[in-house]
Amino acid sequence: MNNIFVFCEIEENNVVADVSQELLTKGRVLANQLNCKLEAVVLGDKLTDVEKNILPYGVDILHIAEHGKLYPYLTLPFASIIVDLIKKVQPQVALFGATTIGRDLAPRVASALKCGLTADCTELVIGEHTENRTGKEYKDLLYQVRPAFGGNIIATIINPDTRPQMATVREGVMKKEIVNSQYQGEIHRINAEEIMRGEDFVARIIERHIEARKINIKAANIIIAGGYGVGSRDGFKLLYELGAAIGAEVGASRAAVDAGFVEHERQIGQTGITVRPKLYIACGISGQIQHRAGMMESSMIISINNDPHAPINSIADYTIIGDLSEVLPRMIKSFRKNSK
Template structure:
């Protein structure tokens, strides 16, 4: 009872990266308050799935394996999670902030009448004293996220409802194997006693999932552009430099909203979190929403014609000038000085 639960997403027989990252975080949180880490896996043909999960330090895996449970559908998955949480009374429940987790978690939170915080960038324990009543709380989950378009950082707590629920984007937490030989217990959920016809109201007619084409998360070098890049044409310069250096092109939310580049390239709280060895921020002012997703880059260069751009604060090199002037010079030097 009162353990830490992670909902594990399954695609093609594999546990999603974000779920493994959350298991890693969940293990640390569980150790801090001396609780167990439990995983919830819902899908079909899941025999052997525990081999992907136990190495992350999971004590109990709840498996719901049924042909009606894959591909993901909101209602049957929500029903199973709600039933399980009512029985197990988790202290904390974590979901990936994906199109699955952000669809499922709110429905579950509503059914359980408990609090949910979306897109957290940090999770930690802390205490709280209620001002009015003086009631004290120990080890609440501090759910930290940028808010208001990323202009402020808010710490959210759920003092009185359980589980304390949060979603986290892929790449925000680090994935680390706890022990390759770790083994726990497997519990099977009796799906047939939970589901009825009503849960199958939504039918999937067609499904076309592609392998991820753009992978900026793993790129060692990222040339990232913001609204200040100004046009698709100037973005082409970023692509040219990225190709030359063996990197990828990233973007701020404003650049994506302006239609300069594809959403898959968005770095930041509502995009992807990256930790490359070099991050070149071109015409990016540096709202928290963006910096939350890149401030752990090993080296940061900011190219901006606003010397007061907030991103300059965290940059190792600040170039005060126009992106369209600087990038071609970088390309030229690199071509002349390397083979």
């Protein structure tokens, strides 16, 4: 039986990336639907107990490649091992996180396998297809749904004739959920030394300065997000102040990140992280379609904007028309007065 296959990414401090666990959760659902197994692969160095953070998501077979040369990530040795493994286990679907690693690796693998790959999917569902020209029918295809044209259209992509059907998904788009902390899966060890070739090491890492993840914006119940309208790095101080007062995390639109007001880690939207907090306060965010896609499932949305016609107002529960420099201090003051 051709299984579902998920590439699990290892972050700094040897932790399994959230996005990989989100994909495992989705992979489990697809495997149940297709009545097949869920397989995962993880590559790295000193992966002690890594299975404890993978198997509970319902993984039936976990392939582990442990080798001193497999951390930090390098394109060519990773590609060699993944291509070799996919050729051996022949999955029908292969999923990767749309991270800098996933978006570096997956296209290289797809090209080597001459397979179709769909980037940054927002939905993965099983469906059927009839080829117009030939009348040929396909069952149990993976519908890969993704925004295109700058988010103005949503396209459903299929790969009828090549396997695996490959896709990448951004962090936060899928929800993660443990199936059973005692879930029993087999572990297969990969002999990386045998597969890697000398020419896989023509590129080498000279220096790395990577910070461990500091902010977990997805986990926040309340998010205060600033846009280009915040005006400056200094302008964001008010957002942090309100955040500290009401217990919220600070996020940002792409425009604010590109302008250098805040770090990239806080970016919300189609090219950042997708969030679903209880309350989302959008400050000076006009609400480009790409931003709205990453926060529209928030339970409640408040927009604070000078512009009564900002697109974000149309999906907000409350719209406050006014200056942030006026509104935010008033919110802080009012909260302090009334929360006792």
